[in-house]
Amino acid sequence: MSKPWEHLPIYKKADEIRTLVDSVVEITIESIMNYSTEEEGKMIDDSINYLVDNSILIPAKIAEASHDDALYDQQMESATLIRKAAKELLADARTLQDFGFKETEYLDVLRTEIETFRVLFLEWIDTFDPWNYVSDNWGLFNPPNIDFDDDDLDDDDLPFDFDDSDDDLF
Template sequence: MWDNFDDDDYDEDDEAEFQRERDEKKKHPLWIKSRDIFELTLALVGSLDEARSELYGSLMMESAAVLGAKFSGAHAVDSYVIKMENAVIMKVHARSLGSLIFQLSLEETHAEEHLQLLRDALDEFKILFREWVKGFDSADRYDDGWGLFV
């Protein structure tokens, strides 16, 4: 497999482009907000009692982690269909996280101020998300056989 690797194929311009795209992604407000949500969720999950941590913790962390991961996936491609697929997954996980916060609020086990911090971050994420999705170029649509976003 590696026998065909040729050191002469290395292109410093490709490396520079990769670095530029990575830096651009890390400066994007939606990426920054997704990292904030992850950190807030991590702190909240860390403060859950054992039973609630077992019940909600992994779901909350998964949803928080998916926001940034799917943003990265969408940011890395030009395909409208793939961007939209990632955007839908982000929306579903943001709403799931919001529902879990609501459930914790109903159980009255956490200070409402702590839960509100995460709610506020999700509200900010939603605003940034809507602006981000408006920037997708729908001219790059294609039928991938699933019938969505075409």
């Protein structure tokens, strides 16, 4: 049984990017890379791991933000993480290229696909309803003209009671 978000163009593109990243990773693992220190080798390994992690995170966050009951602040938080992950895909692809990844045509395709994804992303976030919200007491993802300290925000909106906490979090 397919989920509603699986039919979204942005989700389909994210899944294509994930598949492309899998191919890049497989080729990279089989490639001879140019590095001279253990730290540089670790940078390559980290870049490979980050490519995989970010390519998995993107469709997961699209699915999370596409639930019918997702509130605006939740959607925007997911969108922020998606944007960050996509930008990191580009940075890690550049790292691989800098260390001698020879099959640069795959990286060029990845860059093109991420640019296509970016356009779909902009269209997708335009569908978010900013008035389907609960005040964000951190102040990042409130609709226009709604402040984190508005009267409709009180301690009941918090996921736990600070007074009952034994730990001093702040």
